[in-house]
Amino acid sequence: MKIRVFLACVITLAAMTATPAAQPLRSAKLSGKVSDASGGVITSARVQIISLQDRKSQEVVTGEDGTYSVTLTTGMYSIRTEATGFEPFVLEKVEVKARHLNVVDVVLTVEAPQERVTVTARAPSLEGEAETKTNNHQEVLEIREVRESAARDVGEALGKLDGVWKIRKGGIANDIVVRGFQQDNINVIIDGARIYGACPNNMDPPAFHVDFSEIEHVKVTKGVFDIRHEGSLGGVVDIVNKGPAPGFRATPVVSAGSFGFLNLSGTASYARERFHALVGHSYRTSDPYTDGRGKSFIDYANYRPAARDKSAFDVGTSWFNFGYATRESQKLELRYSRQRGDLVLYPYLAMDGIYDNADRLNAVYRIENISSVVERVRMQGYFTTVKHWMTDEYRTSSPTPTSFSMATFADTKALGTRIDAELRNLLVGFEGYRRNWNAVNTMYPTAMAMHQPMIPDVESWVGGLYGQYRRLVADRLMLTAGGRLDAARMKARSGSLNPDLYWAYKGTRITEQENFDPSGNVWLSYSLPLHLEIFAGVGRSVRFPDPQERFIALKRKGSDWIGNPDLNPTRNTEVDLGFQYRDHRFMLRPTLYYSDLSNFITVHNQAKVNPVAGIMNTGARSYQNVDAKIYGGELAYSVGILPSLLLNGGVSYTRGTKETSLATGIRDADLAEMPPLRARTALRYGDSCFFGEVEHILAGSQKWIDSDLKEDPTAGYGVVSLKAGLHTKKVKLAGGIDNLFNRFYYEHFSFQRDPFRLGTKVPEPGRSIYFTIAFGIFD
Ligand SMILES: [Cu+2]
Incomplete structure (x- = not known):
């Protein structure tokens, strides 16, 4: 499979004569031609030239002959070229020199989704x-x-x-x-x-x-x-959890693989008409994996030699689920799950998780067939809590192998309820929850420990009413429309919180916020003859700033990390559009989306605005509302080649931009942590007892990066994986080889969540083998 974004090539005809490095600024001419892969010129292509010195940009458009020309001062530039129907193309670091023929010709490739219209389709579901x-x-x-x-x-x-x-x-x-x-x-x-x-x-x-x-x-x-x-x-x-199947069942599962991976789990259940019970337990562990160059992920971070003997993770989970029907039409269900995580290594970060324990308690009561109008009512109550402890005791930043120089204890709780009532074409409901988040950071800048209320015991209350209407409005037109109204209150309650930190960087001392916001959407889908369905949706969603974004408060060396109590909720106004073609052999589904984001919340570098005693730093990492856009599309397809042979795949593309402003220090127009173009292709054979699959993932490079946050570009990669399996009524066996050719690669996301980011990138695992055996024991 070819993605021609890789083939995008550039011909630079700049004379290669050596020139002294430092030169006074002079004016110089930059010119070139934009064409497609076949050599045809592209008119009206937008060429944006951005100075790497001061980020000033200018834009020119190619003429009838596909050429452009611009006069610049000498220096380093990045050049972006975009044209409708083509993949945008960026050239980083182009030097424009005086007294030279500065020529940059660009060859654009056709946008990948359109390129692939010939490869459509999907067959009926195959076994497995x-x-x-x-x-x-x-x-x-x-x-x-x-x-x-x-x-x-x-x-x-x-x-x-x-x-x-x-x-x-x-x-x-x-x-x-x-x-x-x-x-x-x-x-x-x-x-x-x-x-x-x-x-x-x-x-x-x-x-x-x-x-x-x-x-x-x-x-x-x-x-x-x-x-x-x-x-x-x-x-x-x-994420929807399993309920029990009728009768008695036991399902032991063993998974194992490269790098010492082992997952042992089992569930046992018993269900009759009015009663069911299910218990389960699972244990997962693995050593640190090695990448395509044979290096352990330990080697990418500042681990002490002793950390080599440690597991990458050790997690045990136990759960039960109990149901009882008080009457034929009424049922109570209770679930509880407890997860205990021991040491989990995070080479990406400056600390490791020493423990992470989570409890989930969930109760649901359902009443069916209440009246001819109300079909079903569902009431839910839940309580979840997580306790987390992390330190740098396995890192060289700690003073000795048994002590730490920094640590954070954090815990969070959520108590919530939901009531849904299903009327004939209408769903109405209420959701309410209360969330608490508290984290205390400990550092040893001297021999004395310094404790800080990093997430200062932030309490949130949220209540929302919603309704959704769904109806076939015409013969072939399905309408789904919904609305929602939310109110929220948030308060930082820690007695040791110092609101001067917010004053120093954000000019406010408030520790409490209230918000009120409506949202809603409409979705239409229209069935046409010839197995075709077109669909379109438009809507607006809202999210409130989270406790960390508003109230995190941490003084540290170099730059502080401070929330922005004045953050506004983010609103996403989005349009989706697409169609689906599906017959007995082919499936094709392209979807496009465009999100206009007002008050998107981004991480940024905030300069100190008010002097406060005891705050030495001049800047902080903080959060800022910024207007942004995220748009892109997906294309899913499959084609049945033979009755048991299926080719299927998908392409995903996302692009994110934001408004720049000198006042907030946001200079780069690209949103951080945006995924690159990716294509997945799989060929799968499957019959009633066997399946085999070869899958190819191809990801483009990512050059749209947020330089304000020092995000790095990422190279593209291609990875092949194999898997196969056998299944009978009582045994399922599956296994495979991931990253068959042992490629060394990174996925793009570089995790900007300061402050305890280590600044290292963690490669994906190299070649790995795995298998799973699941037994079904039932009467
Ligand atoms: Cu942590």
Whole structure:
């Protein structure tokens, strides 16, 4: 498979004569031609020339002959070329010299999605096929697909869906990125309950706190089209846990693989008409993996030699689920899950997780067939909590192997409720939750410990009402429309908080905020003859600033890390558009989206604005509202070559920009941590007892980076993986080889979440082998 973005080439005809490095500024001429791969000239291409000295930019447009010409002062420039229907192209670091023929010719390649229209399609589901159900803006990952993969956690497993990526910080606990939205810009919900990571460095993102063996499937809704959960700004990841199947069942599962990976898990359940019970336990561990160059990830960070004997992670999870139908139409279900994480190594960060313990308690009561109008009422209550302790005791930054120079204890709790009522065409509901987040940082700048209320005991209260209407309005036109109204209050309660920190950098001392915001969306899908369906959605979603973005307060060496109490909620006004063609052999589904983000929250460098005694630094990492745009598209396709042979794949593209402003120190127009172009192609054979698959992932380089945050560009890469499996009624066996050719590569995300970022990049694992055996024991 070819992605021609790789073939984009540049011919620089600048004379190569040596010139002295330092020269006074003079004017010079830069010119060139923009053409396509076949040599045809591209008229009206936009050529933007940005000075690397002062970031000033000027733009010229190519003429009838595809050429451009501009007069500049001598120096270093980056040159971006864009034209409709073509992949944008960037050239970093072009030197424009005096008395030289500065010629930069650019060859643009056709946008990848359009290039591929000839490769359409999908066949009917094959036995054992990785099945992706869709509501056009939803993707569903079944646990079966996860079990076939080498993924260590939900974040890693979801990375195979179109439009979804992960952020790696170590051997486990990957963050989820949906169309460039991550962290608080998406919701991650486990069985309808909110659970938040405790770590201010995102060591323990929400999806880390659930085990594969608990999960039935994971549904990802992209965009603004979730109205049931407050804060689904760019999407929601809905992790749905398993219920028991009828009768008695026991399912022991053994997974093992390279780098000492071992996952032992088992569930046992019993279910009759009115009663069910399920218990499960899982244990996961692995050594640090090695990359394609044979280097352990330990070698990328400042670990002490003793850390080599340590596991990359050690996580045990236990859960139970109990249900009882008080009447035929009423059922109570209770779930509890406890996860204990021992040492987890995070080479990305300056500390490691010494422990991370999570508890989830969830109760749901359902009443069916209440009246002819109200079909179902569902009431839920939940409580989740996470306790987290991290230090640098395994790093060379600590004074001795048994002590630390810095540490953070953090804990978070969420107590929530939801009531949903389903009327014939209408769903109405209420969601309320209370969240607390508290973190204390300890540092030893001298022999004395210094404790700081880093997340200063921030309490949040949120309440929201929502409704969604769904109806076939015409013969073939399905309308879904929803609305939501949320109110929120947030207060930093720590008695040792020093509001002067906010005053020094943000000119405010407030420690309390209130917000009130409506949101809503409309989705239309129209079925046409010839297996064609077109769909379009428009909506607006809102998310409130999180406790860390508003109230984090940490003094440290060099630059402080301070929240912005005045942050406004982010609003995403989004349009989605696409169609789907599906017949018995082919499937093609292109989707485009465009998000206009007002008050997007970005990390930025804030200069001190008010002098305050005891605050020595002149600048801080902080948070700022900025207007931004995220847009892109996905293309999913499949084609049935033979009855049991299927070619399928997808292409994802995202681009994020923001407004620059001198006042906020935001100079780079690119949003940080945006995924590059990616294409996935898989050829799969499957029959009633065997499957085999070869998969190829190709990612483009990422040059759209936020230089303000010192984000690095990333090279493109291609990775091939194999997997195969056998299944009978009682045994499922699957295994594979990931990164078959042992490629050394990095995924793009460089994790800007200061302050405890180490500044190192962690490569992806090299070649790895794995297998899973699942037994089904049932009466
Ligand atoms: Cu942590």
